[in-house]
Amino acid sequence: MSIIIITVLSLLLAGCVSALVIISKKKDQAILDLLKEEQAIVEEERRMFGFLHDLGEAITREDSQSTMYRLIVEGAMRVLESNGGALYLLDPTGKSLVPRFHSDHAAPLIDLPERIAAMGKANGSALLSFLRLHSLRLDEGIIGSVFVNQRPEIIEDLRKDPRLNQASSFQNNITTLIGPLSFGPKKLGVLAVTSPKGVRTYNANDFEVFKSIVEQSAFALANAMAHQAASEKKQIEAELRAASDIQRILLPENDPILQGYTIAGRNIPAKVLSGDYYDYIPLTGNRHGVVIADVSGKGTAAAIITAMCRSILRSNSDSSPSPAAVLGAVNRQLAPDIREDMFISMIYLVFDAATDHLTLARAGHTLPLIWRKATGKVESLHSGGLAVGIDKGDVFERVTKDLTFQMHPGDCLLLYTDGVNEALDGKGLEFGEERIHTNLATLAPQGAKAVIDGIIADVDKFLGGKRSHDDITLIALQKAA
Missing domain, CATH: 3.30.450.40 (GAF domain)
Incomplete structure (x- = not known):
């Protein structure tokens, strides 16, 4: 009997040991699995x-x-x-x-x-x-x-x-x-x-x-x-600044000293690049050419057209004594190469410093104004004309004609782009033609430079110090008293 009990106890003990071993192995494996997972x-x-x-x-x-x-x-x-x-x-x-x-x-x-x-x-x-x-x-x-x-x-x-x-x-x-x-x-x-x-x-x-x-x-x-957008913006801004520097080089560095006349000009871009330009062109026979132009639109495209226009006009400036004929040549060369929705308004003026007779042609541009010293009044000079680029030749040359007029001592001629009269204040009101007439009449006795500086100052005051939405360009030409 005792032998049986001992045998049973031995078997139970062995089973417990085996169970403990199995449990231990499973525990070890679980620990290993946890370590591997960790x-x-x-x-x-x-x-x-x-x-x-x-x-x-x-x-x-x-x-x-x-x-x-x-x-x-x-x-x-x-x-x-x-x-x-x-x-x-x-x-x-x-x-x-x-x-x-x-x-x-x-x-x-x-x-x-x-x-x-x-x-x-x-x-x-x-x-x-x-x-x-x-x-x-x-x-x-x-x-x-x-x-x-x-x-x-x-x-x-x-x-x-x-x-x-x-x-x-x-x-x-x-x-x-x-x-x-x-x-x-x-x-x-x-x-x-x-x-x-x-x-x-x-x-x-x-x-x-x-x-x-x-x-x-x-x-x-x-x-x-x-980062890329900022980098691209910086690159574009740098390119625009470089283009603006080149464009400024194309504008007159100084106002020329003329026999019998004084002249002053100024260009203020609305953005980095300007669609306006002005130029003084020395011609043969003691003659002088003056041009003011406004390309429709602003920005890079307008600036490129401006440079093209300047180059073509300069190359044709001595081809004829007639300003209208010169503008006709410019139009024939430029019109085929610009977009249909673009055009250029221009005035090209030619005069001999030794005389008081001047001739201009107006290609769809704002009417020039002249202050007469004798009367103290401002007159508009009317002449027909079509903007460059609208027609490729025949119609432009038929309607764009020369206008010859006389300037007496003290008289002052003003050419300007529509960025002046169409400047808008904070209420959406335009600077207008009347203010330009008043400024010209008030400032002309003080000289051509005073006219330009005074009108620009008045436009700046009108805008409240804000930048204009359009380019501003002016030229004043005064006959010596």
């Missing part, structure tokens, strides 16, 4: 910190956009230990999603045409080229859906996703993380990483990490875009 999380965090560091460095260095795109995709792949990745961004027109970076082994996230799918099986580079060049509608397929709905997703098996109408073998058994890139209210694009399920399966922690990557990538892209 190590995996630590490694993932290390990769994440490396990714964020690289993004920060790229922003600081102001890397090219293509470098930033590659860094985001390859960084996401590295952090999540993925086989491939792709980045689609909204194009500048806001009408499509453009592939900005597609890694070599990223699974296609779009429907593949049968021809491309078949070609891709034999030639992987052909498939990759298609994926890197094929833009999508904003609501097209999986990428469009994520972009529109602005929700990240885990796709367990890409081929089974109902948003693929023509799933191919390239999408079979592929697991995907995909999320929308946005910064504030601005939608930027979509980021995705892909892997074969046998190689990598994404879990809930991976999904949270991916969402952080998407958020940081969107922030980096927004900063990169802001």
